[in-house]
Amino acid sequence: MSTQITTAFVNQYSSNVQLLSQQMGSLLRNAVDVETVNGDKAFFEQVGSAAAEEKTTRNSDTPLMDTPHSRRMVTLSDYEYADLIDDQDKIRMLIDPTSTYAKAAASAIGRKLDDVIIAAMGGSAKTGSSGSTSTALPAGQKIAHGSAGLTIN
Secondary structure (H helix, E strand, C coil): CCCCHHHHCCCCCCCCCCCCCCCCCCCCHHHCCCCCCCCCEEEEEEECCCCCCCCCCCCCCCCCCCCCEEEEEEECCCCCCCCCCCHHHHHCCCCCCHHHHHHHHHHHHHHHHHHHHHHHHCCEEEECCCCCEEEECCHHHCCCCCCCCCCCC
C-alpha cells in the first residue's frame, strides 16, 4: 500500500447555496393595511364605533348620535438593498448564487418592514385635518413588553 495515496484525495463542494437560518419575509405585513400611495404623505379617514340606544317608549324622539370621525396622516419612508455579483464572479464559481442572494435581499426587506410595524405600534399618530396633531396610543390599548404572552424578539 502506497503511503503517498493521500495526495490524490479530493475535496467535494456542494452545488447548492444554502441560506443560513433567518426569518424569511415579513410576519406582520398581513396584520396591517397596505395601500398604494403616490406622494410624500397620505391621509386616511377613520370612523370610530358608536352605540345604539334602546327605544323604550312609543313615538319618542329619535336620539341623535355623534359618530366619531378622525383623520390620520402617514408619511412615506424609503428603504433599499443592493448587492452585486459580477458576471466574472459567476464564471469563477462552480455555482450561481444569484437566486439565493435575491432571497436573502427579499428576506432583509421583509424583516425591516416588521421593524417599522413594531416601532409604529408604540408610536404616536399624526392626526387632525392637516396631520399636525400628535396623538399617543392610549395606555389602555398598550400591552407591556413581555406581559400577557407578548414578546418582541
